[in-house]
Structure formats: structure tokens, C-alpha cells
Amino acid sequence: MxxxxxxxxxxxxxxxxxxxxxxxxxxxxxxxxxxxxxxxxxxxxxxxxxxxxxxxxxxxxxxxxxxxxxxxxxxxxxxxxxxxxxxxxxxxxxxxxxxxxxxxxxxxxxxxxxxxxxxxxxxxxxxxxxxxxxxxxxxxxxxxxxxxxxxxxxxxxxxxxxxxxxxxxxxxxxxxxxxxxxLPPGPEMPRYRAPGREGIAGRAALSARRQFADAEVRFMIRGSTGNRYEVALEERPSGLYLRCTCMAGRNRRRCRHVDAMVDGDVTDLISENLADVERLRRLIEDAPAGHRVEPERLRRVQAA
Ligand SMILES: [Zn+2]
Structure with a gap:
């Protein structure tokens, strides 16, 4: 080999x-x-x-x-x-x-x-x-x-x-x-279809389900001080959000833990779900043009 x-x-x-x-x-x-x-x-x-x-x-x-x-x-x-x-x-x-x-x-x-x-x-x-x-x-x-x-x-x-x-x-x-x-041989990932008239939110929710098969997606991240934070992907009627349990995240601000997941940076990832990081990347990148799930949108953190 x-x-x-x-x-x-x-x-x-x-x-x-x-x-x-x-x-x-x-x-x-x-x-x-x-x-x-x-x-x-x-x-x-x-x-x-x-x-x-x-x-x-x-x-x-x-x-x-x-x-x-x-x-x-x-x-x-x-x-x-x-x-x-x-x-x-x-x-x-x-x-x-x-x-x-x-x-x-x-x-x-x-x-x-x-x-x-x-x-x-x-x-x-x-x-x-x-x-x-x-x-x-x-x-x-x-x-x-x-x-x-x-x-x-x-x-x-x-x-x-x-x-x-x-x-x-x-x-x-x-x-x-x-x-x-x-990896199995052959074309591996299902591609998104062009969006219809359902709107971004419906599409995003659909694509999230396709990507993650209804499983809860949570990333455990090691913070700079050794604390552990959890970044969770949430579906809202208005779109997809990554929410972090760190202080910035709880105050609805962008934080480096969410940024890292958006960027596919797994340096401080403790949880083993690397495949979810890759799927999240595809979710961000493969959304159809004009209906993209923008990283900025994912970065936005809202209160539950
Ligand atoms: Zn954070």
C-alpha cells in the first residue's frame, strides 16, 4: 500500500x-x-x-x-x-x-x-x-x-x-x-440542488438535515485558558446559527471558537467529530449561489 x-x-x-x-x-x-x-x-x-x-x-x-x-x-x-x-x-x-x-x-x-x-x-x-x-x-x-x-x-x-x-x-x-x-470510490457527496422558491430558511433547514441526518451537531473546543466550550449548530426559522457557551458567545458576540469551526480549523477541537467539521464546511460552501449560507450568518450568535 x-x-x-x-x-x-x-x-x-x-x-x-x-x-x-x-x-x-x-x-x-x-x-x-x-x-x-x-x-x-x-x-x-x-x-x-x-x-x-x-x-x-x-x-x-x-x-x-x-x-x-x-x-x-x-x-x-x-x-x-x-x-x-x-x-x-x-x-x-x-x-x-x-x-x-x-x-x-x-x-x-x-x-x-x-x-x-x-x-x-x-x-x-x-x-x-x-x-x-x-x-x-x-x-x-x-x-x-x-x-x-x-x-x-x-x-x-x-x-x-x-x-x-x-x-x-x-x-x-x-x-x-x-x-x-x-473513502468509498466514486462521487462521494450529494450536491445541493438549485433552490426553488421556498426561501433561504427552508433551504438551509433542509440542507442541514441532509448534511447532518438530524443528528445534533456539537463541537467541544479547548479554550486558550484550558476551559472547554461547546459550539452547537442550531436550526432556526431564520437560518442556521452556531452558538458557543463561552462568555462572548453568551453575550451574543462572535467568538474565536465559532470562527474556528466556520474556518474548519480543528486545532483546538476536543470532540472526535471531525467529519461534522467537514460537513459544516460543505454546508457553508456548497449552498447554491445567491442562497448561500454565509459564514457571517453562521457566525451571528443569537439568544435561544
Ligand atoms: Zn466561544
């Missing part, structure tokens, strides 16, 4: 806006190959916040191949492989959204999130973001270059293998309470 770490950078907030990919292959307990490619996103719209993170400009990718071409040589390695990513819901979301945007099937593979691995093997009050874990482990890399990030992700997994005595990266799941997520 091929084992490789993957990292995507995106041009803007859309998950199908990949502008760079980095990969690092693991064999026999070490990184044996690295690659990175620039990708021309479907829409040449770069958000300043994203540029600040990765430094890639529209001019850098104007002549780069589109996603299917850039990824063609790597997709066979993904098939039936074990994929590693740091904060995997983000990268898996990019992969799936980008394949779907080009009408391509999602290959069947398993993935493991090295953020979850690091939380269990290398916990630290400073958090387990890629840069922080890498620096604690003495892994030298240029953060936010896709190829470098994939390399650091692979090295974190290898360090965890050494520390835990697991026989391989795949073997981590036998020594740690970790789940490997296996």
Missing part, C-alpha cells in the same frame, strides 16, 4: 480552489520522494488572507496546469493508498471538491490525520499545529509551502511511529485510539 502525505494550498475560501499541492512518499520508515506542483484554480480569484499564508500569486499559476492535469500523475498512488494530512478534513475536502468540480470520481483510499496523531503522541499546551509540532520535533521545513508541509506531515507520522513502537504508519492505528477513514 502506498503511504504518502499530501498538502494543498488554496487560492480563496472555496475548497475547489487548489493552487498548489505537495506530496511526500513514505517507504521503509522514511520519506523517499517529494513533489510539489502549482495548480491553476478554476477561478483566478486569490484572497489576500490566502496569499498571506502561502505567498502564491495569480501570476505564479497563470500558466500552471489545471487540477486534473497537475494531479494526473499522483492519482494512481492515491488509489487504495494510505494518505496522511495535517488537519486532514481540510485537504480531503480540497481533493474531493476539486475532483468533483472537474467531474472526476474520487479514488478509494484511506486517510489518517497527523493532527490527531500529534495530539495523542506529542501533546503540548501550545497546540499541535503543523509548525508547532514540527518545531518541537526538530523537523526543519518552510511552513506553508505545500511540498514542505507535506514533508513535515510525513515526518510527524514517522516520529510517532518511532515513539509508539508501531510497526509502520498504518500500524499507528493499532497502538493509538485513532480512526483511519476510508
Amino acid at each position: 502506498t503511504c504518502l502525505a499530501i498538502d494543498f494550498e488554496t487560492a480563496n475560501e472555496r475548497r475547489d480552489s487548489a493552487c498548489a499541492v505537495g506530496l511526500a512518499w513514505i517507504e521503509d520508515g522514511r520519506v523517499v520522494r517529494r513533489a510539489s506542483r502549482l495548480i491553476r484554480p478554476p477561478e483566478m480569484r486569490f484572497s489576500p488572507g490566502n496569499i498571506r499564508v502561502h505567498g502564491i500569486l495569480p501570476a505564479d499559476v497563470r500558466d500552471a496546469p489545471p487540477f486534473p492535469v497537475a494531479m494526473a500523475e499522483f492519482l494512481p498512488d492515491l488509489e487504495h493508498g494510505l494518505i496522511l494530512a495535517h488537519n486532514a478534513p481540510f485537504d480531503m475536502g480540497v481533493l474531493r471538491a476539486s475532483l468533483a468540480a472537474h467531474g472526476l470520481p474520487v479514488p478509494s483510499f484511506s486517510y489518517l490525520c497527523t493532527l490527531q496523531v500529534a495530539r495523542q503522541v506529542f501533546p503540548d499546551p501550545a497546540g499541535c499545529g503543523l509548525g508547532k509540532v514540527a518545531s518541537r520535533l526538530g523537523i526543519r521545513f518552510e511552513h506553508h509551502d505545500a511540498g514542505e508541509d507535506a514533508f513535515a506531515c510525513a515526518e510527524i507520522a514517522l516520529a510517532a511511529v518511532r515513539v509508539t513502537g508501531a510497526e509502520s504508519v498504518a500500524g499507528l492505528t493499532r497502538v493509538l485510539p485513532l480512526r483511519v477513514t476510508t
Whole structure:
């Protein structure tokens, strides 16, 4: 089974806006190959916040191949492989959204999130973001270059293998309470249909039920002072809301815990429902144009 770490950078907030990919292959307990490619996103719209993170400009990718071409040589390695990513819901979301945007099937593979691995093997009050874990482990890399990030992700997994005595990266799941997520082959997510005349609220409620199958969605977040807060998704007649139990949330103000869930940042997520974070992202991103469930709307906190 091929084992490789993957990292995507995106041009803007859309998950199908990949502008760079980095990969690092693991064999026999070490990184044996690295690659990175620039990708021309479907829409040449770069958000300043994203540029600040990765430094890639529209001019850098104007002549780069589109996603299917850039990824063609790597997709066979993904098939039936074990994929590693740091904060995997983000990268898996990019992969799936980008394949779907080009009408391509999602290959069947398993993935493991090295953020979850690091939380269990290398916990630290400073958090387990890629840069922080890498620096604690003495892994030298240029953060936010896709190829470098994939390399650091692979090295974190290898360090965890050494520390835990697991026989391989795949073997981590036998020594740690970790789940490997296996994607079924084929187009994976049901897409929204264009909205009718029911209005945003009705659509949002419908889509929330589709996304979450009527289950209560709650995220447990570790606050900066170590307190635990709960962010709950609520359906109201007027739309969807994320409500937090922290002081700001109770005072109906936006808080960083809600922002983190909206952004898909799972650094301080304690609850295990990573899949719900990804589904929330899709809920925000996939709502039909003109009827989008705007993040601002989700961020708004109202009294129950
Ligand atoms: Zn909060």
C-alpha cells in the first residue's frame, strides 16, 4: 500500500480552489520522494488572507496546469493508498471538491490525520499545529509551502511511529485510539440542488438535515485558558446559527471558537467529530449561489 502525505494550498475560501499541492512518499520508515506542483484554480480569484499564508500569486499559476492535469500523475498512488494530512478534513475536502468540480470520481483510499496523531503522541499546551509540532520535533521545513508541509506531515507520522513502537504508519492505528477513514470510490457527496422558491430558511433547514441526518451537531473546543466550550449548530426559522457557551458567545458576540469551526480549523477541537467539521464546511460552501449560507450568518450568535 502506498503511504504518502499530501498538502494543498488554496487560492480563496472555496475548497475547489487548489493552487498548489505537495506530496511526500513514505517507504521503509522514511520519506523517499517529494513533489510539489502549482495548480491553476478554476477561478483566478486569490484572497489576500490566502496569499498571506502561502505567498502564491495569480501570476505564479497563470500558466500552471489545471487540477486534473497537475494531479494526473499522483492519482494512481492515491488509489487504495494510505494518505496522511495535517488537519486532514481540510485537504480531503480540497481533493474531493476539486475532483468533483472537474467531474472526476474520487479514488478509494484511506486517510489518517497527523493532527490527531500529534495530539495523542506529542501533546503540548501550545497546540499541535503543523509548525508547532514540527518545531518541537526538530523537523526543519518552510511552513506553508505545500511540498514542505507535506514533508513535515510525513515526518510527524514517522516520529510517532518511532515513539509508539508501531510497526509502520498504518500500524499507528493499532497502538493509538485513532480512526483511519476510508473513502468509498466514486462521487462521494450529494450536491445541493438549485433552490426553488421556498426561501433561504427552508433551504438551509433542509440542507442541514441532509448534511447532518438530524443528528445534533456539537463541537467541544479547548479554550486558550484550558476551559472547554461547546459550539452547537442550531436550526432556526431564520437560518442556521452556531452558538458557543463561552462568555462572548453568551453575550451574543462572535467568538474565536465559532470562527474556528466556520474556518474548519480543528486545532483546538476536543470532540472526535471531525467529519461534522467537514460537513459544516460543505454546508457553508456548497449552498447554491445567491442562497448561500454565509459564514457571517453562521457566525451571528443569537439568544435561544
Ligand atoms: Zn466561544
